[in-house]
Amino acid sequence: IQTQYLADYRPYPFHLNETRLRFGLSDSATEVTSELDFTRQGEGSLILDGGTGLDILRLAIDGQELAPEDFTREGEMLSIADSALPGDSFTFSATVRIDPSSNTAFEGLYLSGGMFCTQCEAEGFRHITFYPDRPDVMAPFRVVIDSEQPVLLSNGNPVGQEPGRAEWHDPWPKPAYLFALVAGDLVAISDSYATQSGRVVALNVWVRPGDQDRAGFAMESLIKSMKWDEEVYGREYDLDVFNIVAVDDFNMGAMENKGLNIFNSKLVLASPETATDADYERIESVIAHEYFHNWTGNRITCRDWFQLCLKEGLTVFRDQQFTSDLRSAPVKRIEDVQSLRARQFREDQGPLAHPPRPDHYREINNFYTATVYEKGAEVIGMLKRLVGEDGYKAALDLYFDRHDGDAATIEDWLLVFEDATGRDLAQFKRWYTDAGTPRLRMDEEWTDGTLTLRFSQETPPTPGQDDKQPRVIPIAVGLIGPNGDETRPTEILEMTDAQQSFTFEGLGARPVVSVLRGFSAPVVLDRDLDDAGRAFLLAHDTDPFVRWEAGRELALNALQSMAQGGSADPAYVDAIGRLMSDDDVDPAFRALCLQLPAEEEVAGRLAHAGVTPDPDTIHAAHMQLAHSVAEAHEDLLIRLYQSMEVTGGYRPDAQDAAQRALRLIAMARLNLLDGGERAATLFETAGNMTERFAALSAMIRAGRADAALETFRQEFADNRLVMDKWFMIQPAAASPDQAATIAAELSQRDDFEWKNPNRFRALLGGLAANHAGFHAADGLGYDFTADWLIRMDAANPQIAARMSTVFETWKRYDAGRREKSLAALQRIAATPRLSRNSEEMVSRMIE
Ligand code: HT7
Ligand code: ZN
Numbered sequence: 001i002q003t004q005y006l007a008d009y010r011p012y013p014f015h016l017n018e019t020r021l022r023f024g025l026s027d028s029a030t031e032v033t034s035e036l037d038f039t040r041q042g043e044g045s046l047i048l049d050g051g052t053g054l055d056i057l058r059l060a061i062d063g064q065e066l067a068p069e070d071f072t073r074e075g076e077m078l079s080i081a082d083s084a085l086p087g088d089s090f091t092f093s094a095t096v097r098i099d100p101s102s103n104t105a106f107e108g109l110y111l112s113g114g115m116f117c118t119q120c121e122a123e124g125f126r127h128i129t130f131y132p133d134r135p136d137v138m139a140p141f142r143v144v145i146d147s148e149q150p151v152l153l154s155n156g157n158p159v160g161q162e163p164g165r166a167e168w169h170d171p172w173p174k175p176a177y178l179f180a181l182v183a184g185d186l187v188a189i190s191d192s193y194a195t196q197s198g199r200v201v202a203l204n205v206w207v208r209p210g211d212q213d214r215a216g217f218a219m220e221s222l223i224k225s226m227k228w229d230e231e232v233y234g235r236e237y238d239l240d241v242f243n244i245v246a247v248d249d250f251n252m253g254a255m256e257n258k259g260l261n262i263f264n265s266k267l268v269l270a271s272p273e274t275a276t277d278a279d280y281e282r283i284e285s286v287i288a289h290e291y292f293h294n295w296t297g298n299r300i301t302c303r304d305w306f307q308l309c310l311k312e313g314l315t316v317f318r319d320q321q322f323t324s325d326l327r328s329a330p331v332k333r334i335e336d337v338q339s340l341r342a343r344q345f346r347e348d349q350g351p352l353a354h355p356p357r358p359d360h361y362r363e364i365n366n367f368y369t370a371t372v373y374e375k376g377a378e379v380i381g382m383l384k385r386l387v388g389e390d391g392y393k394a395a396l397d398l399y400f401d402r403h404d405g406d407a408a409t410i411e412d413w414l415l416v417f418e419d420a421t422g423r424d425l426a427q428f429k430r431w432y433t434d435a436g437t438p439r440l441r442m443d444e445e446w447t448d449g450t451l452t453l454r455f456s457q458e459t460p461p462t463p464g465q466d467d468k469q470p471r472v473i474p475i476a477v478g479l480i481g482p483n484g485d486e487t488r489p490t491e492i493l494e495m496t497d498a499q500q501s502f503t504f505e506g507l508g509a510r511p512v513v514s515v516l517r518g519f520s521a522p523v524v525l526d527r528d529l530d531d532a533g534r535a536f537l538l539a540h541d542t543d544p545f546v547r548w549e550a551g552r553e554l555a556l557n558a559l560q561s562m563a564q565g566g567s568a569d570p571a572y573v574d575a576i577g578r579l580m581s582d583d584d585v586d587p588a589f590r591a592l593c594l595q596l597p598a599e600e601e602v603a604g605r606l607a608h609a610g611v612t613p614d615p616d617t618i619h620a621a622h623m624q625l626a627h628s629v630a631e632a633h634e635d636l637l638i639r640l641y642q643s644m645e646v647t648g649g650y651r652p653d654a655q656d657a658a659q660r661a662l663r664l665i666a667m668a669r670l671n672l673l674d675g676g677e678r679a680a681t682l683f684e685t686a687g688n689m690t691e692r693f694a695a696l697s698a699m700i701r702a703g704r705a706d707a708a709l710e711t712f713r714q715e716f717a718d719n720r721l722v723m724d725k726w727f728m729i730q731p732a733a734a735s736p737d738q739a740a741t742i743a744a745e746l747s748q749r750d751d752f753e754w755k756n757p758n759r760f761r762a763l764l765g766g767l768a769a770n771h772a773g774f775h776a777a778d779g780l781g782y783d784f785t786a787d788w789l790i791r792m793d794a795a796n797p798q799i800a801a802r803m804s805t806v807f808e809t810w811k812r813y814d815a816g817r818r819e820k821s822l823a824a825l826q827r828i829a830a831t832p833r834l835s836r837n838s839e840e841m842v843s844r845m846i847e
Contacts, residue, residue, distance in 0.1 A: 006306040006359040012132055013044030016139040019176075021129070025116055025147035025183055027101040030109060031057070033093065034129045036139075040088040046080040048092075049126035049133040051108070055097040059130075062090050078130050094130045103127070104755055104795040112249035113208070115184030116149065117262060119255060122305055122364045125176035135302045136407035138173035149183035151206065155258040157240045170258055172238065173405065175301055180257030182206070182245045189215045193226050195236045201226075205268065206245040214269040217280060217652065218244060218287055225288040228322050233396065235295045244268065244287070248720060251757055251798050252368070253286050256293030263290070266721050266758055272650035274722050276690040277660060280652035281327070289319040295400065303407040305364045309356040309432070310410055312368075313376020320377060327654035330544035331588045337519045337545065340378065344370035345437055345524070346604060350808045351845050353435040353462035357410050362840040365798050371435070378522040379431045385474045385492055385520055386428070387421045395420040427496060428472045435462035438471055440495075440523040442515055451504045453477070453513065455495050457523070463844070470498045476517035476543075477502075482509050484540035490517050512536055517543040524608075531557065531571035538575050544589060551576060551593045555625065559602045562621035564611065568628055577633045580640065587644060588658030594629075594665045596622060599771035600809075607812040614814065619736055619772035623672075630669040640666040641678065650688045657690075664694040668701075676702025683708050693725060700733040723751065724758050728766035731773065739773025740780035747788065754792065757799050764788060768806040775813060779820030782807075786824035789838065790831050797835030804828070804841045822846070 017037040024031040038046070052075070059066040061084055070084035080092070103110035108127025109118050118124065126133040143154040145166045152161075155178070156170025188204040189212050195201060203222060205215040222244065229235045239259045246268035254263040267286045270279055296318060297311035324332045347353060347370050354367070356376045361367050384392040395417040403412060410432050414425045436459040445452040455475065459468035473495040479488035488511070493502045512533055516525050529537075534557075537550035554572040562568050579585060579593055597605075599622050603613035630637065644663035646656045667678050679698035686692045696712060699705035709730070716722035731743040746752060746763055753759050764785055768774045774781040785806060793800035810821035828834070829842045 003360050003362050004305075004364075006304070006357075009304050009306075010044075011042060012134065012137050013040060013042040014038040014046065014132070014137075015041045016132065016137050018142065019131075019139045020142045022144045023146065023181060025100075025145065025149065027111060028099045030098050030100055030116075031095060032098060032129045033095045034131070035091050035093045036131070037091050038089065045082055046085060046092065047132075048078045048080070048130040049076055049123070050078045050096075050130035051076055051127040053098055053103075053108075053127055054129065057095040057097055058093075060093045062086055063093075076126060096129050098128065105797060106249055106251050106757070107798065109181065110249070112247045115182065115186070115208075115247060116147070117182045117184075117245065117247050118180050118257075119251060119262070120179050120257070121177040121255060122368075123177070125179055128179075131176050133176050135175040135177060135304060138175050138301070138405075138407065140173055141168075141170045141179065143168045143170075143181065145181060145183060147183045149185065151182070151184060151186040153180075153182040153206070153243055153245065153260055155180055155260050157259075170239075172258060172299070174258050174298060175407070178256070178258045178298055178301075180255070180260040180262055182243075182247075182260065182262065185209065186245065187212055189219055191219055191223065193223055193237070193242075195226070196230045197236060199237070199240070201237050201239070202241045204241070204243050206243060207265070207269065208246075211246070211265075211269055214271045214274065215246070217270045218246075218263075218268045218283055221284040221287040222291060224284070224326065225291040225322065228288070228325065229292060229295070229318075232321065232325070233295070233318070233400075235292075235400070237294065238299070242291075248758075249756055251796070254290045256290040256297055258294070258298050261290045263287075264758065266724070269721060270652075272652075272688040274689055274716075274719060275652075276693055277652060277657035279689075281323070281657070284326070285319050285323050288322045289315055292318045292322075299405065300399070300403045301407045303409045305361070305367070306357055306359065307409050308364075308367060309372045309376030309379075310408060310413055312373045313356060313380055314413075316373050316377035317380040328586060328588055328658070331586070331592065331654075331658075333518060333545055334548050334589075334592050336374070336377075340370070340374045340522060342598065342601065344374045344522070346600075346809060347371055347805075348375070348435060348437045348462070349460075349604070349608075351463060351811070351847060352805065352808050352841070355433050355435045355465075357432040359433070363801070363836045365837055366801055366840055375522060382431065382472075382474050382521055383417060383425075383428070385476070386472070386494065387417060387423060391417070391421040391423075427470075430469060430471045434459065434468055434471070435465055436460055436468060438468075438473065438521075438523045440473060440475070440516075440521075440525050442513070442525065442527040444513060444527075446510045449505065449507050451479070451507055451511065451513070452501055453493070453503075453515075454499070454501045455493075456499045457495065458498070463847070470496065472496050473521045473523060475515065476520035478514040478517055478541075478543060479504065479507070479511035480514055480537070480540055480542075481511050484536075486542050487511050490543065492520065512540075514541050514543055514546045516546070516549075518545050519549075529553075531569055535571055535575040538579060538593075548589070548593055551579065552597055556597050556602065556605055558625055559597065559618070559621050560605055560609070562624060563602060563606060563614070563618045568625055572625070573628050573632045576629060577636060580633060580636055586658060587662040588654070591658065591661035591665050594662070594669070596626060603771065603809070603812060607809075612814050613812060615772040615775040616736065616777070626669060627672050630672045634670070634673060637666040637670050641670060650690075660690050664691065667694065668698055671698040671702055676704045680704065680708070689722070693729070697729050697733045700729060703735075717751075720756070720758070724762040727752065727759060728762040728769075730766065731763065732766040732769040734770060734773060736770060736772035736776055739767055739770045740776055740778075740784050743767040744780075744784050747784075754788070755795055757796065760788070760792060760799060761803065764803055764806070774806065775817055777816060779817070779824070782821045782824040786827050789828055793828075793831065793835050793838045794833070797837040801835065801837035801841045804838060804845070807845055810845070 020035040022033040107124040145152040152166035154168035159169045160167035186206040191203045246265040250264035296314045399416040438459045441456045443454045475493040478490045481487040534550040541547040558568045558572045606613040644659045679695040683695035
C-alpha cells in the first residue's frame with residue numbers, strides 16, 4: 001500500500017475551466033460522457049484518476065479520438081502522453097461505462113432500493129469517470145441526466161427539465177467530491193426561504209413515496225439552520241434551490257454536495273411513533289452541519305485531504321454552537337464532552353492516535369475520525385476562548401473574505417487569526433500537528449490569603465511521535481468560597497510552559513478551585529480533591545460542566561474502587577440524591593448527572609492507572625452502584641418518574657425531551673427494584689418511541705422482554721429504521737454472557753440485511769456497546785465480529801474498516817482476552833484480497 005505524505009503536495013498542472021457531464025442511466029450499464037476544459041498552469045503531464053471499474057468506450061482530446069499509444073492506464077490512474085496534447089488549452093473527453101447495480105461499496109454511483117445516487121467524498125468520483133479527483137481542482141459543472149426515472153437531480157440550479165431528461169448548472173466552482181446525482185421515484189415536501197438579501201430559495205426534502213409525513217422535522221431544521229447561519233455568521237445561501245434527499249443505503253450520516261445534500265434516511269425521517277428524542281436532536285444538528293458546509297467546506301474547501309479538519313472541525317464547531325443556541329448550552333456542552341471522551345480520547349490513547357491534521361495516510365476514508373471532527377472542533381473552541389468573541393468574529397469574517405473560492409490549508413486558517421488579532425499562533429499550531437491527549441496536573445498551595453495553582457502538562461507518546469512539546473492550554477478557573485458563593489468569576493489562565501504557576505491574591509478564606517470550566521481544553525485533568533470537595537462542587541459550582549464533572553468523578557471513584565474489590569463510598573449516592581431532589585435544577589442536567597460513567601470509561605480509567613480492567617467486575621460494580629442509588633432514593637425516583645411525565649401531544653423540543661430524559665433514567669434505576677414492572681406498563685401505554693424504546697430496553701435488562709420484542713417486531717417489520725433499533729438493543733442490553741450468542745442468532749435472520757450499513761452497524765455496534773459482552777472471556781464477541789468484518793470487507797470496505805475500531809482498545813485487557821482479540825485481528829489481516837481500508841486499520845491496531 002502506498003503511503004501519501006502531506007510534504008509531497010504539488011499543485012495540479014492544469015486549471016479546469018468547466019466540467020460537462022452527460023449520464024445515460026441504466027442499472028448495470030450506465031454511460032458517462034465527460035468534457036473537461038483544461039488550461040495549463042504549470043509543469044507536468046495530464047494524469048487523471050479513474051477506478052478499475054471504468055470501462056473505456058472512447059477517449060478524445062478536442063474531439064480527436066485517442067489511439068492506444070496516446071494513454072496508459074495503471075491501477076487507478078490514466079496518463080495522457082504529452083504528445084497527445086495539442087497546446088496549453090484543450091478539451092479532454094471520455095465516455096465510459098459503469099455498473100451501478102454491482103456497487104455494494106456505496107462509493108461513486110450506486111443503486112439504493114432502485115434509486116440511483118452518488119457518494120463522492122473523499123475519492124468516489126474516480127469510480128464515475130476519469131478526473132483530477134482532488135479537492136484543489138475546482139470547476140463549474142453542467143450535467144445532463146437521461147433516464148426514465150421520474151425525478152432527476154444534480155448540483156446547482158435546474159436549467160431544463162423534460163420527461164426522460166434533466167439539465168443542471170452549478171455556477172460555483174467545486175471539486176469533484178461535491179458532485180452529486182440522484183434519480184428515482186421520489187416525492188418532496190417543499191417550502192421556500194427568503195435570504196437576507198432577498199433571494200427566494202426553493203427547498204425540497206425528497207423521500208420515497210409514503211415517507212412524506214416523516215420529513216417535516218428535517219425541513220424545519222433546514223430553515224432554522226439557514227436563518228442561524230445568516231444571523232450568527234452572516235452567511236447566506238447562494239443558489240435558487242436547496243435539495244435534500246434521503247437514501248437507505250449510505251455509508252455515513254450525510255453528505256454536503258453543493259445544493260444537493262444526500263442523507264442517510266435515519267437522519268431525515270422522524271415521527272413521534274418511530275424516532276426518539278435523541279434521533280430528533282441528531283437530525284436537527286446533522287441537517288445544520290451539512291447546510292453549514294455550504295460555506296465551510298464548499299465555498300471554502302480543503303487544498304488536500306490532510307486538511308480535512310479545516311472543514312470538518314469548523315463545521316462541527318458551528319453545528320455545536322447552533323444546537324447550544326437552540327437548546328440548552330450547558331447540556332449540549334456536557335454531551336459533547338461525553339462523546340469526545342468516549343470516542344476521541346479513546347482514539348488518542350490507543351494505536352490509532354493521529355493529529356487533527358495528519359501528515360500521512362494510506363486510505364483517506366480511514367481518517368474521518370473523532371480526532372479530525374470532534375477534536376478539530378475543540379481546537380477551534382480553544383482558539384475562540386483565547387482570542388475572545390470579538391477576535392473570533394473578526395477572524396472568521398477575514399477567513400470568508402480572504403478565502404472565498406479557495407482550497408485552503410490549516411496554515412491559511414491560523415493566519416487569519418494571527419492577522420485579525422495580532423496573536424502569534426506558532427505554538428498553538430501543535431494542537432493541529434501533534435497527536436495525543438495532554439495530561440494536566442494541578443497542585444494548590446495556600447498561604448495567607450494567596451492561592452497558588454501549579455500546573456504541569458505532559459503528552460504521552462503516540463505512534464510515530466515520541467517527544468511532545470508543551471502546548472498552549474487555556475485553563476478556565478473560578479473560585480468558590482467555603483460558604484458556596486463564587487468569590488472569583490471565570491478567568492482564562494493561558495498555560496504555555498511544561499510547568500507554570502498562577503496566583504490569586506487577597507482571598508479571605510481558602511476557596512475550592514473550580515478548574516477547566518466548560519471543559520476549556522481537551523486534556524485529562526489530574527488533581528487531588530477528596531470526595532467532600534467534589535460533593536461541594538457538585539452542590540455549589542456556578543459552572544454546569546464542573547458541577548457535572550464533580551458528580552462524574554465521584555461515580556468513577558466509587559466504580560474504580562468497587563472494580564478493584566473495594567466498597568462503594570456513599571459520597572456519590574448521597575450527593576446525587578441531593579441534586580435529584582432540587583427541582584430548581586434543569587431536568588436534563590439532573591438526568592445527565594444520574595447517568596453512570598460507561599463501563600468502557602471505567603476500563604479506560606483503570607488502564608490509565610496501570611490496573612488491568614476486568615470487564616465482568618466492572619459490569620458487576622456498575623450494576624451494584626446503580627442498585628445502591630435505586631435503594632437509597634427509591635421514593636425520590638418514584639416521585640420523579642411521576643412528576644416528569646409529559647402530558648399533551650409529543651413535542652421534540654428540548655424542554656419536553658429533558659423531562660422525558662429524567663423520567664426515563666428514574667425508570668431505569670427503579671427497574672432494578674421492580675423487576676421491569678414500570679417498564680412493562682410504559683411499553684404498553686406510551687405513545688412515542690422515546691418512551692417505548694427506553695421501556696423495551698429496561699425490559700430486556702429485567703429479563704422479561706420476549707413478548708415485547710415480538711410485538712415490537714410485528715408492529716415495525718416494514719420500517720427499516722425502527723427495525724435497526726430492534727437489532728441494536730438486543731445485544732446491547734443483553735446480559736454479557738449472552739450478548740454474542742444473541743448477536744449471532746440475529747445475524748442468521750432473513751431480515752438481517754447485512755449489506756445495508758445501518759443494519760450492519762446496528763447489530764455489530766449493539767454488541768460492541770455491551771462492554772462486558774463484547775469482551776466476554778470466551779472470545780465469542782471477538783470471533784463473531786471478525787467473521788462479519790471479513791464478510792463485509794469484500795462488499796463494503798469503508799464500513800468494515802470503520803467498524804474494526806471496536807478492537808482499538810484490545811491491548812488494555814488481560815492476557816487471555818488479548819490473545820483472543822489478537823487472533824481475531826490476525827485472522828482479518830490474513831484474509832485474501834483484504835481492502836486497503838481494513839488492511840491499514842488492522843495493521844495499525846496490531847503494530
Ligand atoms: N463530508 C462528509 C464526509 C464523508 C462521507 C459522507 C457520506 C458517505 C461517505 C463519506 N465519506 C466522507 C460528511 C460530513 O462530514 O458532513
Ligand atoms: Zn462534515
